[in-house]
Amino acid sequence: MTDQSIDMAPLERDLPEDAPYGGRELGRALRNGWRRRCPACGAGPLMKSYLKVNDECAVCEQELHHHRADDGPAYLTILIVGHLMAPLLLIVFETFRPEPLVLFTIFAIGCVGLSLYLLPRLKGAVVGFQWARMMHGFDPHGRDED
Template identity: 35%
Template sequence: MNKDEAHFPPVDPIQVGLRGRCPRCGEGALFSGLLGVKPKCGVCGLDNSFADAGDGPAVFVIMIIGFIVVGLALWLEVNYSPALWVHLILWIPLSTVLTLVLLRMAKGILIALQYRNKAAEGQIDRG
């Protein structure tokens, strides 16, 4: 099946993206491992070769986490002036955990939106 000819009820791309589920059926797992996309859905057989989120998820995650962590670090420094080791103990693990969690969710959302909007590489019409 090269084209998507099966009939599936529409799923919300935000919900399936956040849960890491197939953008067509909403049931099968989208990821194999932490961030690797499965070649095809185990439930409906959707070929995930279209899924190319690129650097989009990383950019969103960098901006969101940077805003949160830098804001909290500045607030802590201005109000309490802790030692440098306190900043290291707080912000490095927080940044790591938030990055891993948000990167998976952002990648799932962008792949689900690609499927929903039938996004493809641009082509020039030479007609």
Template identity: 35%
Template sequence: MSDSFGPPSPFITGLRGRCPRCGLGRLFDGYLSVRETCEACGATLLEHDTGDGPAVFVIFILGAVIVPLALAVEAAFGPPMWLHAVLWSVVTLAGTLALLRRLKGVMVALHYRHRGAGS
């Protein structure tokens, strides 16, 4: 991305898993491992710690979505409890895997934007 248009959005770069400084380099080395530096611009990325923030947001988001869905399925169909356990475990696991990396990327990008490098 060009600097003439300002820095890239932390939400867009985080959701895409890109460097919060340039928007081009990859943010992650593995599924959740943040790279030490950006291969495109050389920004130091590893020092931007997100702690448990992404996991907390995943819990809140999935809880707000899955609990009403489970209640609606129970009210509409009344499936046995073992089916609830299997169904909602799979849905929760899939939702967690889908959201966790993206939310960690957003948290790293927001930390980079608001704390700056070396903070």
């Protein structure tokens, strides 16, 4: 392994078993996930394709196959896009009164583009959240309730 800047927390095996969440920082894990990087080290890629999560990190060998993002990222994407685009649609309509086809075209492209941008980033953040909170098999001490 080269001497690159990896923002790793202390190794989990060096922490006491009763350390809260094994010393995993939620904010750092969410940022790394948003950037589509490994939540543990921040250096390895989290995804091997658009939405497919790697089985393990290529840099720190953290197992990532435990994640269960399921429909969470899609729900969050719809929530965010809907709450951004609905008021914007009203403002544009009331201010500029564009033709309906123009309004539809602009907002359809905007909604699809924003959704495609947010979906993999939110999936990474959900995986990072699950890793930081030791959910679904991410607990190195095997204390998972599943």
